[in-house]
Amino acid sequence: MKHQKRIIASICTVSMTAALAACASDKAETPAAGSANPQTSSGASAPAAPTSTAPVAISLIQPDLGRVWRDDNAVTKEIEKKANVKLNVTMFPNNDFNSKYNVLAASGDIPDISRLGSFDYQKYVDQGLYMDISKYLDQYAPNLKKNLKPELWELTKYKGKQFVIPYENAAGKEVPVIRKDWLTALNLKMPTNLDEFESVLKAFTFNDPDKNGKADTYGLGVTNSYSETFMPIFGAFGIAPGTVGGSTPVNSYLKDNKIYPIAVSAEYKAAIEYLKKLWDAKVMDPELFTIKADQALQKAAQGKIGYFTAWWSIAPQQLVQQLKMKEIVPGAQWDPIFPGLTGPGGKSGMLSYGNVAATLAISSKAKNPEAILKFLDYMSTDEGWELNHYGLKGVHYTTIEEPRTPEGQKAYDEKWLDPLSQIVSRQDLSDKVSAASKDPIQVENNRFIQAAAKYTLYQDVFYGIPLTEEQKSFGPDVAKYEEEMLIKFITGKEPLSKWDEYVDTWKKKGGKTLMESKVKKYNELKAANVGLAL
Structure with a gap:
């Protein structure tokens, strides 16, 4: 007999709930000159980081994930200021992303950062497209490494090397x-x-x-x-x-x-x-x-x-x-x-439905991998995560109990507030925000969400x-x-x-x-x- 199939809509419960209250958070170091010279996946040395303290240009490609990129977005401008970077972001529609990315991959000319489906990177690693970041996470991305579970890093290794940064997904569904x-x-x-x-x-x-x-x-x-x-x-x-x-x-x-x-x-x-x-x-x-x-x-x-x-x-x-x-x-x-x-x-x-929702890969041709990792590290701090998810405090949101101002709700509804929210994950903060919701519907949903997350998962x-x-x-x-x-x-x-x-x-x-x-x-x-x- 023909087995019944599920069509599952991806639901981001965090986006519908309250914002995380501001708290003392780790501050990312300003990307600056470094002596590191990370190796590419082929073993060749990547170009040394520039010595200037001027903002570092970083290119990023990702599916739009229902978001809209605006060059005048005050939120992304604040992220650029905090991380000392200048972002050049390309977003393709979700249903067209893979075909367009395949063309770029075939040419060997990809942006500095690629946001990919959970294990899609496996199709491209052997082409030498991505940098092995195994040895550089401790030095340039300590928050990022700390805030993602060890099993996530282990799951996303390829032939014993770490070519990608995992984005965590709630495995219990x-x-x-x-x-x-x-x-x-x-x-x-x-x-x-x-x-x-x-x-x-x-x-x-x-x-x-x-x-x-x-x-x-x-x-x-x-x-x-x-x-x-x-x-x-x-x-x-x-x-x-x-x-x-x-x-x-x-x-x-x-x-x-x-x-x-x-x-x-x-x-x-x-x-x-x-x-x-x-x-x-x-x-x-x-x-x-x-x-x-x-x-x-x-x-x-x-x-x-x-x-x-x-x-x-x-x-x-x-x-x-x-x-x-x-x-x-x-x-x-x-x-x-x-x-x-x-x-x-x-x-x-x-x-277990799997705890890797997506991955980030850094191009083996990236001119400043140190700055890229520091940027991603900032995005993983409490401050960076809160900023890229909820915007400017006092402008777009206030507290956990009243997460969005009218201006913030308008920006969220227009889908331009958080285009970078799917880059770096913090499941601990997502859970905290969800649990803090006072909305009766979300409170009821949370009973089932939290149960799904707490079972032993095979x-x-x-x-x-x-x-x-x-x-x-x-x-x-x-x-x-x-x-x-x-x-x-x-x-x-x-x-x-x-x-x-x-x-x-x-x-x-x-x-x-x-x-x-x-x-x-x-x-x-x-x-x-x-x-x-x-």
Whole structure:
């Protein structure tokens, strides 16, 4: 069957919330003369930094990200003054950025700084376009290095070298949610483990939680796809298979220097056994595997299911705000299941959607890499981050409680206030700003955002590793087979006694070949020497 697909809008919650209050912050050093002579990716020495204290010209290219560049922007002029630079910024429309950048990359003539999609830099590094900045971060960008988690730097290394600066993304996106009012009506507590979860689902299905005298509810349902709804159950067995049925399946984990493909693992089989038990107990919506996303949302809004897992915004925004669920079902209340469902081995967790949203690369031909790194370092300080996100204090915003002045709101609405806000990330400050919001809608959203961020997150070991040709060739057939057999095992159309036969067929359909190619690519890019447990 054709797997349901998600179209996810990128939401910047920080931009909609309050500004960070001014506080004592680190001051970036004024870019000045330096004796450093960083090496390019090819090993050649970059030109020495000029000795003048005049503003340093820096060129930057980035997707517009819904922003507009204005040369008379007082905010960017203040950034230039503080960092002692003169910026020359080129912004292309998001949907046209990659094609235009490819042309520049092919010519070898790129700006000093390139803002790229998460792992897009991997396509260009071997062309010698970017500078290896590994040895120079401590000296010229200490704030930048300190304010980004070590794992982000490690994730974005290429063949053991650091060619890019990562931009952090919140990796936890999805939340298992439950009808809190149903728990109250049935005198049940929030489930904390799989046994309690099973009992709650049975009560939601058979004990008339909505008190309408009809057998018209199910414990477990969906709002988009069954893969999401099953996620915390797989997480309770210590794995995160991701989107079952995706065209290029490889989700795997690393243990004892070997990579294990999840779809044929013992943990995956154990999770399926539990899911089959729920199916046999008739606590799952029987349309679970076939219902379309819009129909599933309507069913949830009409109060027919008591649990699902989906993007953090589904319950507070789509169901409650957009579909007016509380008008349809007065008293309906969704709560995150937190801290999660624990499995027989004491594990609990959710899928990580990856914490690298973008990267910055410095051209190997940049004339003053020292000044570039110092500029980016300033942008990472409290003062620099606040300025590039919210503008001039007293002009564009005031305090956390009242973030934007009328002038600031007008500038934000006209999309020219913060064109540089997507250059350097500070997830800690973003979280602080979001949590400080007094807006009732944002406060409700934060319950789900914060829950999504606090689960244990399982990250695919191949996160950031590009597709291999074998993965492209064999992936669709393997994915189709994985999904087909998952459904058959759960619904009983195939007995789990055929598990070994499933594993053998999975390998023959190309699963083993594509995994071998991924492990080879992993070792190459990570400068590692891991094996394949298959």
